[in-house]
Structure formats: C-alpha cells, structure tokens
Amino acid sequence: MFPKYNVIVVGAGHAGCEAxxxxxxxxxxxxxxxxxxxxxxxxxCNPAMxxxxxxxxxxxxxxxxxxxGIVTDYSMVQFRMLNMSKGxxxxxxxxxxxxxxxxxxxxxx
Amino acid sequence: MLEGHPNIDFWQETVPGxxxxxxxxxxIVTSLGLEILSDSxxxxxxxxxxxxxxxxxxxxxxxxxxxxxxxxxxxxLLSLGFESGRMKTGTPPRIDGRSLNYDKMEIxxxxxxxxxxxxxxxxxxxxxxxxxxxxxxxxxxxxLREGFDRSPMFNGRIQGxxxxxxxxxEDKINRFADKDRHQLFVEPEGWNTCxxxxxxxxxxxxxxxxxxxxxxxxxxxxxxMFRPGYAIEYDYFPPTQLNMxxxxxxxxxxxxxxxxxxxxxxxEAACQGLMAGINAHLAILDxxxxxxxxxxxxxxxxxxxxxxxxxxxxxxMFTSRAEYRILLRQDNADIRLTPIAHKLGMQGMDGRLxxxxxxxxxxxxxxxxxxxxxxxxxxxxxxxxxxxxxPLRQKVKARSxxxxxxxxxxxxxxxxxxxxxxxxxxxxxxxxxxxxxxxxDGYIRKEQEMVDxxxxxxxxxxxxxxxxxxxxxxxxxxxxxxxxxxPRTIGQASRISGVSPSDISVLLVHVGR
Ligand SMILES: Cc1cc2nc3c(=O)[nH]c(=O)nc-3n(C[C@H](O)[C@H](O)[C@H](O)COP(=O)(O)OP(=O)(O)OC[C@H]3O[C@@H](n4cnc5c(N)ncnc54)[C@H](O)[C@@H]3O)c2cc1C
Numbered sequence: 001m002f003p004k005y006n007v008i009v010v011g012a013g014h015a016g017c018e019a020x021x022x023x024x025x026x027x028x029x030x031x032x033x034x035x036x037x038x039x040x041x042x043x044x045c046n047p048a049m050x051x052x053x054x055x056x057x058x059x060x061x062x063x064x065x066x067x068x069g070i071v072t073d074y075s076m077v078q079f080r081m082l083n084m085s086k087g088x089x090x091x092x093x094x095x096x097x098x099x100x101x102x103x104x105x106x107x108x109x
Numbered sequence: 110m111l112e113g114h115p116n117i118d119f120w121q122e123t124v125p126g127x128x129x130x131x132x133x134x135x136x137i138v139t140s141l142g143l144e145i146l147s148d149s150x151x152x153x154x155x156x157x158x159x160x161x162x163x164x165x166x167x168x169x170x171x172x173x174x175x176x177x178x179x180x181x182x183x184x185x186l187l188s189l190g191f192e193s194g195r196m197k198t199g200t201p202p203r204i205d206g207r208s209l210n211y212d213k214m215e216i217x218x219x220x221x222x223x224x225x226x227x228x229x230x231x232x233x234x235x236x237x238x239x240x241x242x243x244x245x246x247x248x249x250x251x252x253l254r255e256g257f258d259r260s261p262m263f264n265g266r267i268q269g270x271x272x273x274x275x276x277x278x279e280d281k282i283n284r285f286a287d288k289d290r291h292q293l294f295v296e297p298e299g300w301n302t303c304x305x306x307x308x309x310x311x312x313x314x315x316x317x318x319x320x321x322x323x324x325x326x327x328x329x330x331x332x333x334m335f336r337p338g339y340a341i342e343y344d345y346f347p348p349t350q351l352n353m354x355x356x357x358x359x360x361x362x363x364x365x366x367x368x369x370x371x372x373x374x375x376x377e378a379a380c381q382g383l384m385a386g387i388n389a390h391l392a393i394l395d396x397x398x399x400x401x402x403x404x405x406x407x408x409x410x411x412x413x414x415x416x417x418x419x420x421x422x423x424x425x426m427f428t429s430r431a432e433y434r435i436l437l438r439q440d441n442a443d444i445r446l447t448p449i450a451h452k453l454g455m456q457g458m459d460g461r462l463x464x465x466x467x468x469x470x471x472x473x474x475x476x477x478x479x480x481x482x483x484x485x486x487x488x489x490x491x492x493x494x495x496x497x498x499x500p501l502r503q504k505v506k507a508r509s510x511x512x513x514x515x516x517x518x519x520x521x522x523x524x525x526x527x528x529x530x531x532x533x534x535x536x537x538x539x540x541x542x543x544x545x546x547x548x549x550d551g552y553i554r555k556e557q558e559m560v561d562x563x564x565x566x567x568x569x570x571x572x573x574x575x576x577x578x579x580x581x582x583x584x585x586x587x588x589x590x591x592x593x594x595x596p597r598t599i600g601q602a603s604r605i606s607g608v609s610p611s612d613i614s615v616l617l618v619h620v621g622r
Pocket of ligand 1: 366
C-alpha cells in the first residue's frame, strides 16, 4: 500500500507539521502519520503565538523557511509587539490566534 | 501549506512502535499492523505518550481533552535502553463569551500599527479583536481552597513536574499566599465563536470548584462554562539522550522533536520540528548535521540547552537563557538565518535571499546617510526640546542625534521634512535595522567579540569515541557527563552542567592546545 518514504513523521502537532514541511522542502518524500487528521496543528492550550522570547523563535522559524509565522499571520485576531518600552533585544511579537483558522491554514491545500 | 505540498503524504492511524533492527530505525508499525518503511523517523508525540488527564479526583487516559493517549512507543524505547520521565501541564477552562460582563474588565487592544511574523508577503491584520483583563480576589481564592482536598496536585495523585512559569491557579494561591489577587486575561478563541480562553486560570481542581470560583471573578458573575480546565501527565525522554541534530544517540535515523523532549510551548515544539525535519533529510544523504550556534539563534540556545544540560521540568524559552540577546533580535532573524537556509538548499529561498541582501544594503545606505547628513539647529531644536533632549548650538551629523537616548527615527522624521522624504523610499523593517545598528553599535560589537572568543573554543573538535574515563585529571562528574553527552567541541563541553573551567583546561591540554 505504501512506497518507501525518506522521512516518516509521527504526530501532526506543531513539531510534526514543521518537521514534515522542512523535510519536504529539503526534497524528502514525507509521510505524516497522525492519529486524528481532524486535529492537525491543534493549539492544545492558549490561542496565541509568540510572546517574549517565543516571538523571536517564530521569526527564526520563518527565516529558515518554516510555516508557523505564515500560518499565524493568516489566522491572527490581534497583534501586539511586547516590550516596546525596552531595548530592541526585548521586543517580542505576540499574536492572538483564531484557533480554528490556525489549524485549517496549516492543513490548507 | 501541508496539503499543498507534493512531497507530503498523509495517513491517519495511531503508531504504537517503530521498526528497529541492529540499532537502526527503518520505519514504523501502525495499530492495524501495517509496516511502513522509511530512511528515517521523526517522533513528535507531544503530550500523548501514556497521557493521563486529571480533573479533580477523576482521571482517565487521554492525550488531550477528547483524544486518546498513545501507548507502545514508550515501552519499546525503554526496552531499547532509553530512559523516560514524567511531566505534567495544565490548561484553563473555556467559557461562554456571551455570559460575560465586559464592562467590569479592562480592555486590551492590539497595536494601532500591527506588525506580523513572516518576512514573506503575508497580509497585515486590518481589523482586530480586543482582549480583556480582570482579576481574581480573596473571595475567589477562598472558593478554590475549599476544593484543595480534592486536588490531584495536592493529594499526590499527580507525580509529574509541571511548568514553573505557567503554574495553575491553585499553585499560585498556594505559593504566593500573600497576593490577594491574580491577573486573568480574557482571550477570544476566534472570529466566529463566542468561546473564551481564561488565561491565568489553569486548573485541575474539580469542575464544580472551578465553576464556583470563576463566578466570583469580576465580570464573570453569570459565567457559563464550555469545558473545564484539566491537567495532563505524559512521558518525555530526557533530551540528553539526543545528539545536537536531534537524532537519538541509541538508534540511528530516529529523531525526536517537541514536547517529547521535555519542552513546553508551540514555538519551542515547532522550531525543534523544523530542525529535526531538516536533519532527518540531511542524515539520509550523509550530509553534515545542521546545528545552529547559541550566537546564531534562540533555536540554537534551546537545542544546546536541551542536549547539554537536559531538563527535569518543562523547558520554555526566556530571553535570559540567551547570552547574545542583542544579536538575536526579532527584527534581524532573516538576516541571521535566511542565508543559512538558502545555503542548505531549502526550497523557495532564492527570492527571500535576494530580499535579505537588499535589506542589508539599504540599511547600510541609511546609516551612511545619517553619517553624511548634517542637521541644522534651527530645524531640529524645537523637536529636541519636545523630547527633553538638549538643543544644538551648531550643526552636527544626524547620526549623533539618533544615538541619543529618548530619540527615535520615527519622531525625528516627523519634524524633519527632508529626512521624511529621504526615508520614505524604505520600508519600516529596513529603517529599524539601521536604527538599531546605529543606536546599539557599542553593545553589538561587544557581544560579537564575545561570540568570536567563544567560537575559537567551538572550533576545537573532540574525538567521537574517546573514553573520558581514561583522563584521570578530569573530575569524576566531568568524566561521567562527557562520556554520556559526548560533546563535539570544547565549546559544547564547556556548557555541560558538571564540567568546570578546570575540566576544560584539562581537555584543552589533552587535545594539544
Ligand atoms: C492540557 C495542555 C496544557 C498545556 N499547557 C501549556 C502551557 O500552559 N504552556 C505552554 O507553553 N504549553 C502548554 N501546552 C503545551 C503545548 O500544547 C505543547 O507544548 C505543544 O503543542 C507541543 O507540540 P508537539 O508538536 O510536541 O505536540 P502536540 O501538539 O501534543 O502534538 C502531538 C501530535 O501527535 C499525535 N500523536 C501522538 N502520539 C501519536 C501516535 N503514537 N501515533 C500517531 N499520532 C500520534 C497527536 O495526535 C498530535 O497530533 C499544553 C498542552 C496541553 C495538552
């Protein structure tokens, strides 16, 4: 039923989704296996991305070709740059997300 | 995104184990008993491995509310010689936004000029939703305390260690007994739903206790609940069992990413996924692993911390974990990393690299403009006066004004029409890069010097298979840790907890430096 893949990713949470696209964009044939395709890229906890230090990470993911930043841009309901009163090392983007749009955008064809 | 990618196939099933032969992973088995082959496997099981959900005195297997937990993988990995641990995390109740009285709360609006995350041409949000802020009270705390004897946290039923920085409300009132109120953020879950996330009220107390206490919060008097908060315990694998490329030391071609490594948070999980995905690909081709340095990215800090220091409580990122904060800014991530991704061969990076190069070029043009352009006291003194900066007596270069505290380019261009007309050809991001570079020049240089110093240690390689037990002048702990973690360089060795500066001197002598 299945060909042999280069990379199998088990789980389609935030780590699994980024792993799948990263390997695929490097040129690997990828199989994403997850127990429930209706919960791909679920935000299990708060409907938000970024924040202090975490916002920097999302920017880095984007700079390396990952999709978390793009998905967040398409699904946010609010944006704030935190710590603007401090120096630029502390500036941190944070977005409030539409939980359902976030997951749908990740899956988007 | 995922479905738009021709290289990605999907399969829905629970995976109870991997195919492992002679220390090499060659695929997975599924719950239907299918064997699917691959060159490498990335495990990203999150909170699902033997997940156990707690609400008050009730507990049941689950990986997330409404979803099954996953068994088999932990057991197989243990039999292969891995070590596992147990952690816990929690989430607050979700409630009905229609039942809240927002007049009793403070409104929190988004930025007037919102930014975004991606360096690509994604849209900037136009209309935004507000969040609200409210507070707990002594009354609320009293209500919660009444349920403490039924709390799985306090009666010993939960064994795993939770995130210290994202504590449950019962934890907060217990630990900070002198605080008479805690802030709660009332956050919408989306455009087309009235569901609300009560940030700050994570709890595993019985649902009736959560309900009663929440109804005493200002604005929540008529609150209706959609889903109670809960805690979840799950298995993780101490990340010191990984190499720097997130491949396990024990099993070749098997990679771990995300919460399975003891981290918490979407961003922490996502960046590990990205790195594991890239490295799984590189390993197949026998290419060098992709490792980011602590001076290159927060992602580098995160993975370096995990692999070399390990973690026994859920690890989340803080700016304080990074020693080169002024280099690792949110405004320059593309300049730092896009060229690296391009060089690696990541698809779609050609156009993006061009963009970064022109951003760098334009930013240095702007800097040169500030170096070359003089400012006339007559034109700028009113502005300087308005921001309490001392007036000019004679012409000076524009750069010397930008570097003053309290001054930013945004205000400056508003009062200097010629500056405005020059800068209008550049986008905000490019101007920010130039401004930060001028204002923080000294700090940036100092950090760069530290990085260069560290890089020299980073370039001193350690042999792969050396037995540190034979190096008797090392401390006992250093011998153990070095044999366990097997650092690739002296720099990496220096960050292992238990390896002291004198151990590093021994290593330097050993490698002939
Ligand atoms: C109740 C709860 C509270 C949380 N609270 C916080 C918090 O307060 N702060 C914070 O920063 N983070 C919190 N988080 C953590 C945050 O959700 C995670 O850090 C993040 O989602 C981890 O991403 P991941 O990709 O590693 O795993 P997950 O997002 O958990 O995704 C795992 C994926 O793998 C799939 N899967 C797992 N096992 C198998 C298997 N054997 N076969 C097939 N598929 C499988 C699952 O279906 C899921 O799609 C919380 C999570 C939960 C569940």
